[in-house]
Amino acid sequence: MSTERSANLTIDGNSYEFPIMSGTHGNDVIDIRSLGGQTGLFTYDSGFLSTASCKSTITYIDGNKGELLYRGYPIEQLAEHCNFLEVAYLLKNGELPNAQQKDDFEVTIKRHTMLHDQMIKFYSGFRRDAHPMAVMVGVVGALSAFYHDALDLQDAEHRNVSFNRLVAKLPTIVANAYKYNAGQPFMYPRNDLGYTANFMYMMFGTPCEEYKPNPVLVHALDTIFTLHADHEQNASTSTVRLAGSSGANPFACISAGIACLWGPAHGGANEACLEMLEEIGDVSRVGEYINRAKDKNDSFKLMGFGHRVYKNFDPRAKLMRKVCYEVLTELGLENDRLFKLAMELERIALEDEYFVEKKLYPNVDFYSGIVQKALGIPTSMFTCIFALARTVGWMTQWEEMMTDPEYKIGRPRQLYVGAARRDVVPIDQRG
Numbered sequence: 001m002s003t004e005r006s007a008n009l010t011i012d013g014n015s016y017e018f019p020i021m022s023g024t025h026g027n028d029v030i031d032i033r034s035l036g037g038q039t040g041l042f043t044y045d046s047g048f049l050s051t052a053s054c055k056s057t058i059t060y061i062d063g064n065k066g067e068l069l070y071r072g073y074p075i076e077q078l079a080e081h082c083n084f085l086e087v088a089y090l091l092k093n094g095e096l097p098n099a100q101q102k103d104d105f106e107v108t109i110k111r112h113t114m115l116h117d118q119m120i121k122f123y124s125g126f127r128r129d130a131h132p133m134a135v136m137v138g139v140v141g142a143l144s145a146f147y148h149d150a151l152d153l154q155d156a157e158h159r160n161v162s163f164n165r166l167v168a169k170l171p172t173i174v175a176n177a178y179k180y181n182a183g184q185p186f187m188y189p190r191n192d193l194g195y196t197a198n199f200m201y202m203m204f205g206t207p208c209e210e211y212k213p214n215p216v217l218v219h220a221l222d223t224i225f226t227l228h229a230d231h232e233q234n235a236s237t238s239t240v241r242l243a244g245s246s247g248a249n250p251f252a253c254i255s256a257g258i259a260c261l262w263g264p265a266h267g268g269a270n271e272a273c274l275e276m277l278e279e280i281g282d283v284s285r286v287g288e289y290i291n292r293a294k295d296k297n298d299s300f301k302l303m304g305f306g307h308r309v310y311k312n313f314d315p316r317a318k319l320m321r322k323v324c325y326e327v328l329t330e331l332g333l334e335n336d337r338l339f340k341l342a343m344e345l346e347r348i349a350l351e352d353e354y355f356v357e358k359k360l361y362p363n364v365d366f367y368s369g370i371v372q373k374a375l376g377i378p379t380s381m382f383t384c385i386f387a388l389a390r391t392v393g394w395m396t397q398w399e400e401m402m403t404d405p406e407y408k409i410g411r412p413r414q415l416y417v418g419a420a421r422r423d424v425v426p427i428d429q430r431g
Helices: 035-039 075-081 084-093 099-110 117-124 132-145 156-182 195-204 215-227 235-244 250-261 269-280 283-294 315-331 337-351 353-357 364-375 379-402
Strands: 002-011 014-022 059-062 067-070
Touching: 014 035, 067 075, 067 084, 067 315, 075 084, 075 215, 075 315, 084 099, 084 195, 084 215, 084 379, 099 156, 117 132, 117 156, 132 156, 132 250, 132 379, 156 195, 156 250, 156 379, 195 215, 215 315, 215 364, 215 379, 235 250, 235 379, 250 379, 269 283, 269 337, 269 364, 269 379, 283 337, 315 364, 337 353, 337 364, 364 379
Parallel strands: none
Antiparallel strands: 002 014, 059 067
8 A cells, every 4th residue: 555645735825735545446545534633624525425434455346347346356257156155255364265265164154053042032022024124133133142252352263253153144034034024934054055055945945845945046146145245335334334443242233234234225225126116017117117217307216227336337237137037037937027027127228328328227236136036035035135145244344444453433523504502591581
């Protein structure tokens, strides 16, 4: 990291110098940590659109190129050559595992898949129709009440155990949330299955008959996990880091991340996309809704198109598009009403001059929602699937922050625009 250049800021005739820091890729940044002390002023950056909150070696996004790298590896290569647990190992350790390391890591994760039996009682405390994300926020936060034997945050082995526990138990927690909502018995994890196949077994298996995971569908869901494993300093990751900066335990931090992810502008985007498709209803109405999407005065928004970060095609969407067609073909759903509608929307968005000019390409949420719907995953569970995958990234980011010698408790500043100082008037004198 280079700091050879500097930026000069002139305020009321006084000049101040701040170093410019350069990373491996991406925009250079001006180090303004001493700004308040030198000038008595702060910066204003609503939404942190121009603010780097940390130094990180984990994930890099180039929105203009449509590039996503995990530890330097392009997401396209990882999705093609690695399974989700290999990617989890990469994010955590910085390098891809060799064959022995891969096997050892998978065995370690399998040893942590079961939940403490008393935790099952937590589910019965929720209404049957509770949103599964509400259940997840509560159950994940409660993990610290059961697994408090490894919560010394200064101990590297304790942090390692917490990582393994969370990555292993999230599929069980998510599957249980689905089973509880559906009124079906919980399915205990099977250690003879791979990570994603085991999750599908816990989701869709029943004690009544044998469940055999379909390898095409397992690969599709595993790809979804990989594509959602991390995405730099997004809202939920920043939430996890901010919560962790206070010294909160990792289970509480991940619960905070899940709560943030729940928002429709973040993890709920693919759920909103399916709701939009249901609103359109039929292929014959696509033209009408396309025109509404172009009308600035119409409140209708075309969900699943364009991305705040990617100004070109979302690289994850390219991969999900391929997986989407594989799943629809495998399940014979090419002529399903909803999927035909989605494919027509995709066709228009890729050809229509308005969408091409504004670079409103289908994003990963558009395709992942369709795939999950085809797999039989209820729309209300989509964000839970996202949280399951993103826990790997959250924990990696949390670990990086905890081991950063420069990390401090987060304390954003504000521009106060409220009432000026005033005195309290006795109640009998108030108008």
